[in-house]
């Protein structure tokens with residue numbers, strides 16, 4: 602299994618590191634446009650191998666896609682992160698061009714790859730990569746749902762003073778303030794969460810989850826990377842090991858949930874072919890209304906992208 606991570610910044614380097622120390626791939630190529638940075642970080646990760654005991658080979662590349670040739674999975678993290686006061690959508694102008702040119706190179710050198718987008722605005726950058734690559738939708742997906750769900754699970758674990766391992770949840774929709782956490786599908790060791798926490802406290806956790814990315818941007822002056830990098834690596838693992846894990850993943854909807862031609866996070870089965878199946882939940886009217894709001898927002902930003910072209 603050969604995996605390329607494009608963008609050797611905070612998220613990309615973290616993802617490459619997790620891929621290596623968890624031996625998810627035999628070879629990880631880290632690529633960036635900044636001279637020497639990807640080579641340096643790949644070398645640093647390789648020099649950690651005798652300490653942390655792994656044998657994944659990590660290779661760096663300054664914009665030389667020949668080194669990425671024949672990758673099975675490509676994770677695209679290249680692009681600007683936001684600064685305090687910005688929304689993810691504010692990044693579209695710069696990141697659309699970056700994701701487009703990176704995708705063109707990926708297609709040329711790894712025509713059979715599965716592409717995982719991380720760059721923001723996530724749902725619309727997944728759209729950009731999909732239309733540029735012309736790959737089937739099952740091979741072009743965005744990472745956001747695992748991260749958003751992890752934040753929700755972490756906040757719940759803290760509030761209930763239980764292990765985050767025992768909290769299972771689904772979160773749908775776009776990667777932004779219109780994301781749709783689903784308390785009805787949230788359990789703690791199999792127990793419905795609503796039996797363990799009051800409505801007011803749960804609502805506050807849901808609200809904190811929706812603005813979870815912004816909370817970190819405010820604290821750090823740039824966006825998060827440990828959880829995002831690990832979340833992208835977890836998607837790669839599900840594909841590399843054909844685990845058929847059930848994760849919320851951003852994909853083009855083609856009629857599921859009554860939604861067409863929109864890129865939204867939905868629960869899927871992730872395996873060796875990419876998205877093996879989109880799972881359709883029987884949402885109630887309130888949940889469906891929230892998903893429609895999310896669809897409306899993502900479609901607006903998709904139109905912004907169409908008008909850039």
Ligand SMILES: NC(=O)C1=CN([C@@H]2O[C@H](COP(=O)(O)OP(=O)(O)OC[C@H]3O[C@@H](n4cnc5c(N)ncnc54)[C@H](O)[C@@H]3O)[C@@H](O)[C@H]2O)C=CC1
Nearest residue numbers: 608610611612633634679680681682719720721744745829
């Ligand atoms: N989907 C999600 O849940 C998350 C998305 N993000 C997004 O991921 C992206 C990366 O974030 P960070 O790693 O924190 O940023 P960063 O600034 O640390 O790293 C980005 C890297 O991309 C590189 N780059 C720019 N243009 C390139 C090109 N054409 N080819 C190759 N490399 C190129 C830069 O040189 C830089 O090293 C941002 O757009 C951010 O908003 C971040 C966290 C979570």
Ligand SMILES: O=C([O-])CC(=O)C(=O)O
Nearest residue numbers: 683689721814815824825
């Ligand atoms: O908030 C940001 O800009 C980065 C991101 O998508 C996240 O951490 O959820």
